[in-house]
Amino acid sequence: MALPANPTPAHGHCNPNHPYATPQGIHFCLCRRHRKPNYENRITSPCAPTSPASPNILRKPNHVPMRTNISGFPEYTPSEQLAFDAITSKIRHVYESFGYVPLETAAVERIDTLTSKGIDSKEVYALRRLNAQGDDGDKDIALRFDLTVPLARYVAQNYSSLTFPFRRYQCQPVWRGERAQKGRYRQFHQFDLDIIADGKLPLEADAEILAAANTALTAVLPQGTAFTMRINNRKLLTGLVEGAGYAGDDVYKAIKVIDDLEKVSAEEAVKRLTEINGSANVQALLTHIKTTDFSTLTSLNDMAQEGLTELQAVLATLNQLLPNSTTLVADLTIARGLDYYTGTVAETRLHAAPELGSICSGGRYDNLTASLSDRNLPGVGVSIGVSRLAAWLMDQPPYNS
Amino acid sequence: MALPANPTPAHGHCNPNHPYATPQGIHFCLCRRHRKPNYENRITSPCAPTSPASPNILRKPNHVPMRTNISGFPEYTPSEQLAFDAITSKIRHVYESFGYVPLETAAVERIDTLTSKGIDSKEVYALRRLNAQGDDGDKDIALRFDLTVPLARYVAQNYSSLTFPFRRYQCQPVWRGERAQKGRYRQFHQFDLDIIADGKLPLEADAEILAAANTALTAVLPQGTAFTMRINNRKLLTGLVEGAGYAGDDVYKAIKVIDDLEKVSAEEAVKRLTEINGSANVQALLTHIKTTDFSTLTSLNDMAQEGLTELQAVLATLNQLLPNSTTLVADLTIARGLDYYTGTVAETRLHAAPELGSICSGGRYDNLTASLSDRNLPGVGVSIGVSRLAAWLMDQPPYNS
Numbered sequence: 001m002a003l004p005a006n007p008t009p010a011h012g013h014c015n016p017n018h019p020y021a022t023p024q025g026i027h028f029c030l031c032r033r034h035r036k037p038n039y040e041n042r043i044t045s046p047c048a049p050t051s052p053a054s055p056n057i058l059r060k061p062n063h064v065p066m067r068t069n070i071s072g073f074p075e076y077t078p079s080e081q082l083a084f085d086a087i088t089s090k091i092r093h094v095y096e097s098f099g100y101v102p103l104e105t106a107a108v109e110r111i112d113t114l115t116s117k118g119i120d121s122k123e124v125y126a127l128r129r130l131n132a133q134g135d136d137g138d139k140d141i142a143l144r145f146d147l148t149v150p151l152a153r154y155v156a157q158n159y160s161s162l163t164f165p166f167r168r169y170q171c172q173p174v175w176r177g178e179r180a181q182k183g184r185y186r187q188f189h190q191f192d193l194d195i196i197a198d199g200k201l202p203l204e205a206d207a208e209i210l211a212a213a214n215t216a217l218t219a220v221l222p223q224g225t226a227f228t229m230r231i232n233n234r235k236l237l238t239g240l241v242e243g244a245g246y247a248g249d250d251v252y253k254a255i256k257v258i259d260d261l262e263k264v265s266a267e268e269a270v271k272r273l274t275e276i277n278g279s280a281n282v283q284a285l286l287t288h289i290k291t292t293d294f295s296t297l298t299s300l301n302d303m304a305q306e307g308l309t310e311l312q313a314v315l316a317t318l319n320q321l322l323p324n325s326t327t328l329v330a331d332l333t334i335a336r337g338l339d340y341y342t343g344t345v346a347e348t349r350l351h352a353a354p355e356l357g358s359i360c361s362g363g364r365y366d367n368l369t370a371s372l373s374d375r376n377l378p379g380v381g382v383s384i385g386v387s388r389l390a391a392w393l394m395d396q397p398p399y400n401s
Numbered sequence: 402m403a404l405p406a407n408p409t410p411a412h413g414h415c416n417p418n419h420p421y422a423t424p425q426g427i428h429f430c431l432c433r434r435h436r437k438p439n440y441e442n443r444i445t446s447p448c449a450p451t452s453p454a455s456p457n458i459l460r461k462p463n464h465v466p467m468r469t470n471i472s473g474f475p476e477y478t479p480s481e482q483l484a485f486d487a488i489t490s491k492i493r494h495v496y497e498s499f500g501y502v503p504l505e506t507a508a509v510e511r512i513d514t515l516t517s518k519g520i521d522s523k524e525v526y527a528l529r530r531l532n533a534q535g536d537d538g539d540k541d542i543a544l545r546f547d548l549t550v551p552l553a554r555y556v557a558q559n560y561s562s563l564t565f566p567f568r569r570y571q572c573q574p575v576w577r578g579e580r581a582q583k584g585r586y587r588q589f590h591q592f593d594l595d596i597i598a599d600g601k602l603p604l605e606a607d608a609e610i611l612a613a614a615n616t617a618l619t620a621v622l623p624q625g626t627a628f629t630m631r632i633n634n635r636k637l638l639t640g641l642v643e644g645a646g647y648a649g650d651d652v653y654k655a656i657k658v659i660d661d662l663e664k665v666s667a668e669e670a671v672k673r674l675t676e677i678n679g680s681a682n683v684q685a686l687l688t689h690i691k692t693t694d695f696s697t698l699t700s701l702n703d704m705a706q707e708g709l710t711e712l713q714a715v716l717a718t719l720n721q722l723l724p725n726s727t728t729l730v731a732d733l734t735i736a737r738g739l740d741y742y743t744g745t746v747a748e749t750r751l752h753a754a755p756e757l758g759s760i761c762s763g764g765r766y767d768n769l770t771a772s773l774s775d776r777n778l779p780g781v782g783v784s785i786g787v788s789r790l791a792a793w794l795m796d797q798p799p800y801n802s
Contacts (some may be wrong), residue, residue, distance in 0.1 A: 074507070
């Protein structure tokens with residue numbers, strides 16, 4: 001997706017008598033009609049003035065300059081940036097059509113706000129003023145790690161001026177001080193969509209969020225790109241795990257094994273689950289979570305039954321909102337690692353690119369703002385890993401044109 | 402520009418039988434038609450689905466939550482964010498119509514890249530990994546301070562894949578660790594426009610940059626908002642200062658006094674200029690730089706003559722590009738503080754809001770990449786202080802609707 005190597009010569013629609021034409025009569029057309037990928041038909045206006053080019057701009061010496069950007073902080077070429085902007089613009093328009101408003105938060109948060117959410121502090125980039133003397137008040141701040149914690153802080157802070165349920169989308173970079181390695185970036189963009197309510201957030205919000213994200217993916221993916229959004233409920237999963245005999249900390253350990261089911265063999269999963277609790281009914285648990293027929297889920301405990309009822313309600317609303325969708329399935333093996341999810345959880349994979357992992361994930365978090373506010377501000381949200389998705393899309397038509 | 406305090410009740414164009422209507426039959430309309438300021442007529446599609454609202458979302462307790470964003474890192478409300486996005490979108494469209502492509506650079510640069518440009522290192526926000534052990538390779542990076550140095554680094558680094566002259570626009574936040582005070586932000590957006598050439602950048606590029614910025618301001622300001630873009634040339638100014646008897650370091654000192662002329666009395670300016678060099682022809686210098694008639698500039702030295710010729714050429718091209726503009730004036734008192742300017746310099750003020758200072762400034766820098774590359778990559782650029790401008794615009798129609 002590099003720009004053309006050399007300026008394009010004059011074209012018919014460019015005015016060779018333009019005041020910018022060079023004394024030599026050479027007119028280099030660098031107007032957007034000739035430089036931009038034509039993937040979005042954005043080019044509607046006549047060519048703009050261009051500057052004269054001196055002959056030596058065509059010289060391409062071989063020397064490579066020394067200064068570089070920093071490992072893990074990728075930068076797009078202008079053509080790639082145009083493609084990225086086209087991708088985020090499509091998602092934005094879908095989200096606005098669903099009634100969401102944009103929000104951008106400051107790049108920094110207080111360190112205690114960030115780390116109160118169980119983030120590995122080694123991955124947090126703290127700021128310090130270079131050569132600052134004494135206490136300058138900038139010592140306890142760090143770059144944001146995700147967009148969910150800043151949202152929770154923003155809503156708690158601006159509670160009195162917001163309309164609830166508060167619906168916002170947010171597309172901004174996040175920073176993670178991970179060890180540099182292939183495919184691991186220290187700066188990347190997330191495109192988040194969330195609803196936060198004051199007091200009670202109805203279950204239909206879960207379906208609305210997933211429908212909006214599903215619609216955005218359909219808009220942004222090349223036509224015919226198959227993807228599956230797998231939906232589960234953490235109450236159902238927790239209830240099934242408890243019903244199989246796990247209790248206390250073992251419940252979350254078992255859920256972590258289930259979260260890894262796609263990566264390990266069936267035998268390995270049984271082995272790990274048995275290691276956590278030798279007397280648990282591992283086979284019944286695996287049979288339950290692998291079912292695609294809810295009617296096989298009988299004798300559920302109260303938590304599992306509540307989760308199943310919620311899951312069925314979310315699916316029913318989703319089928320009203322996206323009546324002909326082939327992208328939605330219930331999948332009781334979906335757990336999502338993060339421990340702040342309390343209900344609906346979802347993951348999305350492209351059939352053609354399973355190696356990307358989930359490109360769109362999220363769920364319901366009823367207690368995320370507990371440490372930020374004394375109010376009950378439950379939320380549900382979904383995040384598109386737009387840097388990762390864009391990296392794949394840029395190799396596909398129409399974005400690779 | 403706060404959102405309406407309460408959800409709006411159902412409107413005729415919303416479907417009260419929508420699946421999201423509450424069991425009580427109450428339908429709260431939170432669609433974008435009712436939530437967004439209507440300043441841009443962006444609302445063309447039918448209303449989107451909205452969620453049911455539980456009765457307690459109308460409760461507005463008095464408690465103020467404790468967590469806040471950080472002083473100097475302002476955040477917009479969603480309505481303000483919509484206005485800001487509308488403002489940047491207008492500028493973007495003008496710049497694209499002039500043939501510029503978007504660029505975004507990583508938030509961080511190497512500290513030695515940043516400080517090689519004479520920035521006060523106390524204002525640089527360096528990063529450190531919180532609780533990281535040993536050398537993790539992230540110790541020498543810092544948040545960008547402006548968008549010009551990252552551009553120079555990007556062009557030097559990606560020289561072989563870029564088309565020259567390279568035209569890009571860039572709208573991103575910059576960070577400055579200044580002492581917190583009213584109107585001084587530690588994070589704010591700049592909207593930059595630059596051309597960088599390989600070897601030689603023709604003077605018409607200076608006019609093109611100023612014409613594009615002028616057009617963008619006209620597009621973004623409320624109709625009839627008067628502004629003046631004052632244009633000068635550093636060679637002319639330097640030549641006049643030298644012609645008055647200043648030499649060596651005194652030249653830049655005198656230029657700094659001229660840069661402050663609007664802030665001090667005529668007597669104070671004479672006093673300061675005399676302090677720098679008691680034998681300089683201060684009155685002749687002040688008479689020269691205050692003239693609005695170039696024909697009074699006689700007996701110029703070579704540098705001043707070269708600057709005057711350049712200034713006249715830039716103005717002539719600008720008058721071709723913007724034939725009926727009332728916003729352009731030559732003003733020989735314009736200096737711009739930054740020492741990397743080598744030719745054309747410009748500042749722009751709103752007549753109605755002189756307290757904003759210059760909302761759009763820039764100039765020609767022929768040697769900025771010297772420390773980043775062994776090539777000669779001269780540039781010219783202009784920066785709109787879009788955070789500052791937007792703060793004013795949001796109080797004006799149509800943005801305050």
